[in-house]
Amino acid sequence: MKQTISTVNAPKAIGPYSQAVVYGGLAYLSGQIALDPANNKVIEGGISAQTERVLENIKAVLQACGASLDSVLKTTVFLKDMADFAPMNQTYERYFTKNPPARSTVQAAKLPRDVGVEIDVIAAVIAQAGD
Numbered sequence: 419m420k421q422t423i424s425t426v427n428a429p430k431a432i433g434p435y436s437q438a439v440v441y442g443g444l445a446y447l448s449g450q451i452a453l454d455p456a457n458n459k460v461i462e463g464g465i466s467a468q469t470e471r472v473l474e475n476i477k478a479v480l481q482a483c484g485a486s487l488d489s490v491l492k493t494t495v496f497l498k499d500m501a502d503f504a505p506m507n508q509t510y511e512r513y514f515t516k517n518p519p520a521r522s523t524v525q526a527a528k529l530p531r532d533v534g535v536e537i538d539v540i541a542a543v544i545a546q547a548g549d
Contacts (some may be wrong), residue, residue, distance in 0.1 A: 427478035431454035432530065437479050440543055445483035449496065449538040450475040450504040451530055465502040467532045472537050477513075484545035487513055495523040496536040506535055 423438040424431075426451065431437055438447045452461045452468035453475070462469045473487075480486055497506060503523065511518070519539075529536050
């Protein structure tokens with residue numbers, strides 16, 4: 419059975435979609451951008467700060483799904499500018515220190531709210547969603 423997931427610890431959806439859907443033991447997370455969950459505004463700072471905020475948002479949604487960064491199987495990173503790859507990657511690797519997931523990284527012509535990075539995730543659920 420498909421279960422939609424929402425948590426106040428990550429930014430609210432800014433369109434007709436769920437923060438995540440859990441189905442068949444997998445959590446499918448919508449793309450996260452560098453929004454502060456307290457006010458749904460884009461944070462200040464460059465690509466490293468934005469990547470950190472995105473990954474903190476992802477951690478919060480994963481927790482609500484009954485998953486964690488350790489259970490992430492695949493990520494897709496969308497960059498506004500591929501020149502930001504190195505600083506994004508330095509921040510990203512701090513979050514995936516062992517057994518990193520598969521990953522695709524692409525440059526996107528435009529991202530929501532003109533942010534520098536968006537990341538979506540597929541993860542294995544390790545606990546009951548909502549725990």
